[in-house]
Amino acid sequence: MKLDKKRRLKYKTDYRNRIVLLKSKIPRLVIRKTNNYLILQLIESTNAQDKVTYSVNTKELLKHGWPEAKKGSLKSLPAAYLAGLLLGKKAKTIKKAVLDTGLIHSTKGSRIYAAVKGFSDSGIEINYSDEVIPSKERLEGKNTKVEDVFNKIKGAIK
Numbered sequence: 001m002k003l004d005k006k007r008r009l010k011y012k013t014d015y016r017n018r019i020v021l022l023k024s025k026i027p028r029l030v031i032r033k034t035n036n037y038l039i040l041q042l043i044e045s046t047n048a049q050d051k052v053t054y055s056v057n058t059k060e061l062l063k064h065g066w067p068e069a070k071k072g073s074l075k076s077l078p079a080a081y082l083a084g085l086l087l088g089k090k091a092k093t094i095k096k097a098v099l100d101t102g103l104i105h106s107t108k109g110s111r112i113y114a115a116v117k118g119f120s121d122s123g124i125e126i127n128y129s130d131e132v133i134p135s136k137e138r139l140e141g142k143n144t145k146v147e148d149v150f151n152k153i154k155g156a157i158k
Contacts, residue, residue: 028100040087056087064153077114078141078150084115088122096125109134
């Protein structure tokens with residue numbers, strides 16, 4: 001059987017990685033970056049048909065107290081952490097997940113791993129290395145003056 005390589009040529013799908021993730025039969029935590037937001041989804045697959053079970057966009061943080069004046073920082077590390085925490089709290093029935101970054105390169109201390117740390121802190125098991133997680137100061141936004149907003153929203157989500 002010849003696979004349609006069109007999605008691979010357009011840098012949209014890594015088929016080898018997808019097959020490995022599908023064989024595990026564990027829900028996938030899919031994280032995608034846009035120019036302004038992060039999109040986090042929990043996806044379950046049956047017979048190679050994906051179904052989004054839970055989804056969070058960092059834009060939802062505006063409803064939880066993120067200030068409109070800081071709307072441009074919804075793709076920051078603190079926003080990624082809070083979005084991961086929010087998704088984990090929404091997905092109470094999920095016990096374990098596996099990370100699916102797609103074609104996004106794995107970079108130590110990135111927004112992807114900030115979201116994974118938030119998701120993990122919500123109580124759902126996901127495998128990651130502590131070496132790739134951003135420092136606590138960066139996660140809480142101490143240098144960006146978002147720390148007070150971060151703590152307020154984190155308290156509201158828990």
